[in-house]
Each structure stands twice: as structure tokens, then as C-alpha cells.
Amino acid sequence: MKPMPGPVRPLLRRLASPFRGLLPRGLLGRALLIILLPLLILQGVALQLFYGGHLDVISRRLAGGVAGDIGMVAELLARHPADADKGWIFREAAWRMDLSLAFEPGASIGSPSMRSGWLPILPLEEDLARALEERVRLPYDTDWASDPRSVIIRVQMPDGVLHVEAPRKRLFFGTLYLFFIWLVGSSLLLFAIAALFMKNQVRAIRRLASAAEAFGTGREVGAIKPEGASEVRQAAAAFNQMQGRIRRFVTQRTEVLAGISHDLRTPLTRLRLGLAMLPPGTEEDAAAMTEDVAEMERMIAAYLAFARGESTEQAQPADLSELVRDLAARARRDGASVSVDAPGPLVLPVRADALRRCIGNLLDNAGRHAARIAVGLAESPREDGGRNAGRWVMITVDDDGPGIPEVSREDAFKPFTSFSAGGTGLGLAIARDIARAHGGDIALEGSPLGGLRARIRLPA
Template sequence: MKRIARLLRGILPRGLLGRALLIILLPLLILQGVALQLFYGGHLDVISRRLAGGVAGDVGMVAELLSRFPGESDRSWIFHEAAWRFDLSLAFEPGASIAGGANRPSWLPILPLEDDLVQAMGERVRLPFDTDWQSDPRSVIIRVQLPDGVLHVEAPRKRLFFGTLYLFVIWMVGTSLLLFLVAALFMKNQVRAIRRLASAAEAFGVGRQHGPIKPEGAAEVRQAAAAFNQMQGRIRRFINQRTEMLAGISHDLRTPLTRLRLGLAMLPPGAEEDATAMSEDVAEMERLIATYLAFARGEGTEQSQPADLAQLVRDVAAKAVRGGAALSVQAPESLVLPLRVDALRRCLGNLLDNACRHAAKIVVALREKPVMEAGRAPTRWVEITVDDDGPGIPEAAREEAFRPFASFSAGGTGLGLAIARDIARAHGGDVVLEGSPLGGLRARVKLPA
């Protein structure tokens, strides 16, 4: 049973449009199949037997008359009357016999014409015979064995086949195609609205804001689109209010810090050592405030725009090299993607800062990587890896390192990795920690291309 279920899942279409059309098409095919079976089993079968019986009866009458009146003049009269009254073309071959007596295949085997004619001939003629459906496209050739020769009969196909069958088949196929086409066009419009809603939700999730979407389609789809627009507006208002509030807090905190810095500068001579230590504390507090503000804001106000990711990686790496890091970069010449440039620069900068504090050798690599997902076309992703030869982080503690204020060594605020992951996820990607081939830690940044 499970194998059958898996087989059906592999055969059935995965998209909503394909499944909806299948739901429409299957009942339509079943209905047309039932109608066709009723037609074949009822009307067509009865009419075919009656037509075949009529032709067989006429041939049997001609054969009986030829047996009773074998004269040449009688035969000519019989042939003339049969051609006029029965629409049969007759010929007689004296002294001949039917070889084998086999019937040739029917011209249209899906219909019961041949079987009905053979059965009717056996019932009404009761003489050896055979039929040929292929030699003449307009007639069925029937040969009947008489005592003194073979009777050749050409019966028009129209006497065995009625044209309403064509009309019935055309009506069935035509109405089915028309109904399926109408259903396909209707469902395509409905699915298009759902796809637009999904695309808008995905774009909003990775920071590509295109404004509210137009509600269209069925009432439920319109309701979902309206709910999405309302949710999008609420989230934007929340982000704006949070950013404004945090900006105000930052301003309020920096004002007393500035007064402290001025007070330290005005200390009397002899207190330089204390003033230097206190100035360092003030600078550390300002740096912490800026870091906390960046984490809480999540770089949510910056909009995505096309940018060269390869050049961005090289710029961030060059800044780390100027700071004294032993660093190498592996990246293509150019790789343009929609990015939040400042946010991603902060993400990579945080990862490089962590590596520089704990390692002597660092390797940064940028590469494209197609990803295969079941039932979907391959998608393009880019990966940025930062490898170092430092002490690393135990595997069991790597996920814990992303929690805010988690710190595994001195000198860190515990927000660098949290901010990096927050920025990567805002782009629709992620950051994970792994063991590095250099012996230390690898930070892998995955971004959709």
C-alpha cells in the first residue's frame, strides 16, 4: 500500500494548477467513457446488428434465387433487380471456389461491424462465405460459395455504417476539449493570483519590498492578498517605530557619554592616567551601544539593490588585511546579486573579526552552488566560507554561539554571530558553523542568487 502511495505521489503533478486540472479531467474522462460504453453497448450494437442483418438477408435472398433459377437470363434479371432494389453489385464466377474461407481484417476494428456481419451471414445465408473489408474503400466484398460457382457481392459501406457515429465522437471530443480549455483558463487565472501572492511574500521575507499587491482571483485569494497587505503594513510600521525608538535611545545615551568625555578632558593635571582609563571605558560603552542598536534594528531599513558580491567580499577582506590579518580570498571576477550592501558588509565584517581575534591564517571563498530539491527545478545559491586555523568551537556549542550575548572567548560582545545570522536570514539565507579544513572554525554564509 505504501509503495502504491509513493508511486501515485511520483506520478501526480505537484503544482496546484496541474492537480486542479487533474481533478477536472478525471471525472470528465470517466463521464465520457461511461457515455461511450452505453452508446457502444446499447444504440450502436443494436443498429449494427440490424444493418448487418439487412445486408445478409439481401445476400441470402440473391443466393437463394440463383439456386432456384440457375438460367443465364434469370441470373441477369436477378442481378439487375438486386442492383436497383438492394444497392448491391453482383458478379458470378462459374466453377470457382472459396480458398480457405478466411475473412480479412476489418477496416475499423474498434467497431462491431465485421462480427455482426459474419454472425448475420451465418444465420441468414448458411453457405460458405468470406468477407473483404480492405480491397475497396467504399464497399465490403462478400463472396458466397454456390453449388456451381462463387457469387461476388459488393455492398456499399454506408449500408453497414451510419454517419451519426462521427457526429457522436466529434461531439464527445469537442465538448470535452472545450470544457477542459475553459477550466484550464479559469484555473490558470486563479493560480496566477496565488503565485503572485507567494512571490510577494517571498520578496518581502528577503527584504525586497515592492509595495502592496493587487487583490485578484477568487474571494478567498483576494482575502489572503488583503490580509498579506495588512500584515506587511503592520510589520513595516513596527520596524519603523522600533528603529525610531532605538535611535532616540541611542541619542539619549550618547548625550551623557559626550558630557563624560568632555568632563574627562577638563580634569586637572596629574589625573591623566585615570582619564585615559575612563576614556577607554567611555569608548567601549559607545561601541557597545552602536552594536546593540545594530542588532536590534537588524538593518531592516535598508533596501535591496543589485550589487557585486565578489567586489564586496574583496573590500571587506582588504579592510581586515589592513588591520594586520593574514588573509587570502578566492572569488570570481564579478557576481551581481540583489543585496543589502551595508548589512551584508556588517555580516562579513563580524565573521572576519571573530576569525581575526582567534586565528593566524584565514581563507575567504565565494562560489556559486546549484541546489537540487525534490520535485523542483535546480535553484542557484551562493556560498561564502570563512575558514580559520584557530581553536574553533565545539560542535555541541556551535548553535549556542548564535544566541545574543553568548561569548566563547574574551574580547567579544556576544552579538557578532547573532547579527551575522540575522542579516543572512533577512536576505533569505542563513549562516552555519562547521569544522574547517584548516583545523579551526568555518563560517558558511548561504544566500539565494
């Protein structure tokens, strides 16, 4: 099959764009729409074939039969006007044609009219009127509203008015009710079965999506039960296997890092003891080397925190406003000038210790380069739409320092990239790793204070 020409695709997109807002966004709604549209089209075709073909033919034949009988009665009355003949004609019409007749001598129907009272979707009134014009050929009017069981037809004769009561059953057949009941009932039944089946399938997909989102944000979800269609079961089994592999990898890495930490800290401790036992007169050199050992210990702690990724901590509800205020108070005790703009209690399921390290790293970076720091906490709507539509929690750390050039801001998140002396180059990398483990992210922007703004975005 050849691909569509280039100009055709934009044309199809323009034609379909007005209907995109009408389409359901969820899988359940779209699946039911895929089932419902062909069903409605099929039922519409069946209705058209029945209503426009079979029903129309039957209605014309029934109306023609009633009109023919009335025309025959009118012709007999015109040929045999005697009262004795009229009585015989009326009795025969009631017995053989199921028509109730009465004659009003010298009367006139006035202006012909038609009192409607039948179902508007049926062509019975028009078919009867057409048949009366063809087969009676006398002035007449019809009344569909006065009697629920009969149609009253008045025919203008030369010497009076002929009243005819024709049973509605001669113009209407009961199978029409059965047809509409079958049409509507089968549609509702098929739609209900499809909705129930698709709801079960979508429930399994939603459960898988929720488990994946929870696992991605660090919450313990355990293995999920495979259910639904075979493809969904296969995806659930693959997700369970992925969870197991990731947990084994994290456990092994944590054990290795714990051993490395022990092996590195032991010689550093011996170095500290050795420096403390140096002979008098070497205090200045000992102090410098002690500072180097302390710096090495800080670097090792930072490397291990980055590699470990705070994977052992489980998410628990925590008040972000209180957490931010505590970190700002700690920064003030270290000599920084920090202001906080945070609302009342804002509780979210987070890994509190990891998030403390994330925000603390940003405050430490700002404190090394700026004289003034402002921390803000706010909520904003999410723009991704769909089932995951909700709100974001924004934590901003602004400073009045020299900032980072825009072209270099993304490079600042790379491990071991430092824009100043004295840093390990892991603070921002660890902070972004923690934010993304919570399902959010960190971005660097220009600050209203003139320096750098670090914006943490977390799902609410």
C-alpha cells in the same frame, strides 16, 4: 468516521509511492489533473456504454440485414437457375436491396479469405462474417479494401461464384462520427475552460507568493492587487495589512532607537570632555576611563545595529566577489591573515551595507581568535525543488582558532552570548539576522583549518 487502522496507512503509502513521481508538482497541474481524471473516467464510461452496448447491437443488426439479403438472393438463384430468372433476381436485388450482383459461372473462390480495410475500432467485419456464416451457410470471402464505398462479397454457389457489392452505408451509420466528435470535442472544451480558469487562479497565488518572498528578503514590493477567488483575495488583503503593520513597527522602532542613540551619546561626549580636562598627574586613570567610554560607544553601536536590523536599506544588485575581496583587504589592514577563494563576478540583489556588516562580523570574530582566516565563495544547487528550485550562494569563513563545541554552536547565535572576553555577544546574532533577512541563514561547522567554519547561505 473512524480513522483507518495503523497498518492500513503504510500499505496505502507503499501502493501510492510508485505514482508520486508521475504527479505534477505545481498547483495548476494538480488542479487540472483533479478535473481531467473524472472527465476521462466519465467519457470512458460513456464510450463503453455506447461502444459495448448500443454500437454493438446496431452493428449486429445491420450486418444481419445485409447477410439475410445475400442469403435470400443465393437461395433464389439456387431455386431458379434459369438466365431469365437470374436477370429478374438481379434487378429486384438492386432496386429493393441496394445490392449490385454479378454471376461468374464455373468459377471458384479458392480458399476463403477476408481483406480488411475498415476502421479497426469498429466490429463491422466480425459482425458481417458472423452473420454470413449464420444466414448464407455457403463458402464466401469478403473484400473491404478494394472499393472505398462498397464491401465486395463473393459466395461460392454450386455452379459458379456470386459477386455482391454491398454499400458500406448499409453497414455503418453516420451518427458514430457525431458521437466521437462530441466525445472528444466536449472533453477538450471543458479542459480548456478549466485550464484557463485555474491558470488565472494560480497566477494570483504565484503573485502573492512572489510578493511574500520579496518582502521577506527586504525588497520593496508595495501593495499587491487582490484578484482571483475570494480566499486568494482575502490572503492578498491580509498580506497588504501585514506589510503595513510591519513597516509601521519598524519605523516606530527606528525613531525610538534614534532618540536613544542621541540621548546616550550626549552624556558619553560630556564624559570625554571631562576626561580631557582632568588635572595633570591623572593621565593613566584618564586613559583607562577613555577606553571604557570608547568600549561603551562600541557596545551602543552594536546594540543599535542589532535592533535596527538594517531595515531602511533596499536591496540592489551587487557583486559578491568584489564585496568579499574588499572585506578581506580591510581585515588584512587590521593585521589579520586572510586568503580569498572567489570566482569571477557574482551579482545578486542584496542589501550591500547589511551584508558587509554580516561578513565583517564573522571576520572580526575569527580575527580575535585565530591566526589564519580563509574566505570562500561558491554556488550550489538548491534541494527544495518545486517552483523555487534554483541555486544557493555559499560564503564560508574558516579559521584555525579553538572553535566552538558542537553542542554550543547554536547558543552562539543568541544575543549577549559571548565565548571570549572583549565581545558584546551580538556579532553572530546580527550576522544571522541579516542573513535570514536575505532569505538565507548561517550555520557553524567544523573547519578544515582546525577551527570554526561559519557558512552563510543566500538564495541566488
